[in-house]
Amino acid sequence: MASASSSLSGFYAYTDTLKGVHYGPGCVKTALPKLLATVGGKKALIVTGKTLSTATDVVRTVENVLREHDAYGATFYEIGQHAPIAGIRNGVKAFKDVGADVIVSVGGGSPIDAAKAILYFIQQETGGRCLPQIAIPTTISAAEYTIGAGFTNEQGDKSGVASQELAPAGIILDAELTLATPERLWLSTGLRALDHAVENLYRRPVPIPIKYLCYAAMADLFAYLPKSKANPQDVEVRQRLQIASWMSLWPMKNEKHGAVGLSHSLGHKLGATYGIPHGITSCLTLASVVSLKAEVASQQDKEALAAALFYLREESTGSVEGDVRKLASLIQQLVDNLGLKSTLSQYNVPKHDLPKIARLALGNDNDPLVNNVIAVLQGIY
Structure with missing residues (x-):
């Protein structure tokens, strides 16, 4: 009886951080400026992987949208599979060097989780609020919907951090940007x-x-x-x-x-x-x-x-x-x-x-x- 009644009890609320999900082919051109305005982002660091950045037009498309709205800072692509901690540390430095106030992650679970971890470590240093991430996934692994960030530590083991504030503030599901995904x-x-x-x-x-x-x-x-x-x-x-x-x-x-x-x-x-x-x-x-x-x-x-x-x-x-x-x-x-x-x-x-x-x-x-x-x-x- 306890088992049956427990399945009829519960609680649901949307994450505090997530301001909106935009979806539709080609929507990045209009969705990204809207989300930047919503989160108050003035200068973005793009966090992505090397292959996506150098071998496809996907990241260039996002860069161009940011440039059109004078919000492009730099592109950081030192994020490998399973988000090694060394790349995340370098991402923290890149974020500070460019004077960014928002991350736009582009790619699969590794860059999206790495972006969460970068923002987490920056918050730990500053003691302020967690700065926002806008996630543009090119796979369907769904890392953009979670509050946790998994990464690989120096020993090669999986580590992670989690906080409600780490959930991306905006998500853009533009299927056109997935065409280059292997x-x-x-x-x-x-x-x-x-x-x-x-x-x-x-x-x-x-x-x-x-x-x-x-x-x-x-x-x-x-x-x-x-x-x-x-x-x-x-x-x-x-x-x-x-x-x-x-x-x-x-x-x-x-x-x-x-x-x-x-x-x-x-x-x-x-x-x-x-x-x-x-x-x-x-x-x-x-x-x-x-x-x-x-x-x-x-x-x-x-x-x-x-x-x-x-x-x-x-x-x-x-x-x-x-x-x-x-x-x-x-x-x-x-x-x-x-x-x-x-x-x-x-x-x-x-x-x-x-x-x-x-x-x-x-x-x-x-x-x-x-x-x-x-x-x-x-x-x-």
């Missing part, structure tokens, strides 16, 4: 969004309306990721995927700072340590974790996962556990059909590390699920 990165971050949507179904505390957004996100990700692979230049499909990513991780004021669930926790332990992109970690772990949930999850969580079949227009197997296993199978089929299937051995993860990874992901050496999670990792090895 296919594997684009599609795998779509699986990352699916990972958010699935794990939010059993995350505590996620209010009921958000869970229905997650079901809608799952349906759109299943529908439009294959279409995007078939026709990568279809901007409308890409725009729908950006919106699905938004629905998969809808901003919540009462957001907890930990991992969304076991698949995410495993991804955090695998990603930075072994150099595996976060989108690919979701391709590796999500289906197997959902399959495990069919055996070990609470009845409430099993029912939440099983209900996804209705939104995916799939027939029930006749049992809750069977439906959860079917969902796991559908996720794996999607990964395979998108050409994203891989193994831990392909990324040179030592087999003897699997027990350690399982324990770190669970956060407790004595967790009763340790052996189950080791078996999951062995299954994707």
Whole structure:
């Protein structure tokens, strides 16, 4: 009875920091000036990655918009995969050197998280308010909707900071700016969004309306990721995927700072340590974790996962556990059909590390699920 009543209780509020999300093909030209005016930004430091800055027109497009409104400061592109701390420190220096008062991040989760960390460290130094970020994502990993910033410390381990103030003040979803994103990165971050949507179904505390957004996100990700692979230049499909990513991780004021669930926790332990992109970690772990949930999850969580079949227009197997296993199978089929299937051995993860990874992901050496999670990792090895 307590379990059922707890699912009907909760709280929802938008993040204090987020002032607006603009979306639509080509919207950056009008959205960026509006958001600059809203947040009071006079001079922007663009934070991005080297490839996006030097090998595409995406960053130049953003630079030109800023120049037209006399708000361009400089472009900083020393942000690598998993946002190494050295790049973040250099970003703090670049922000100060140019006299910036706002960051415009362009790219995937690494530059967006790096921008949060840069602003966090500047705030720690000054003791003032956290300066704003306007995020322009070119992947669908959804880092722009969270209050946390993950980065890689000097030891190569994942670290992070979190604060309500770190949520981007503005977000621009312009699908035209995603056309240069490599296919594997684009599609795998779509699986990352699916990972958010699935794990939010059993995350505590996620209010009921958000869970229905997650079901809608799952349906759109299943529908439009294959279409995007078939026709990568279809901007409308890409725009729908950006919106699905938004629905998969809808901003919540009462957001907890930990991992969304076991698949995410495993991804955090695998990603930075072994150099595996976060989108690919979701391709590796999500289906197997959902399959495990069919055996070990609470009845409430099993029912939440099983209900996804209705939104995916799939027939029930006749049992809750069977439906959860079917969902796991559908996720794996999607990964395979998108050409994203891989193994831990392909990324040179030592087999003897699997027990350690399982324990770190669970956060407790004595967790009763340790052996189950080791078996999951062995299954994707």
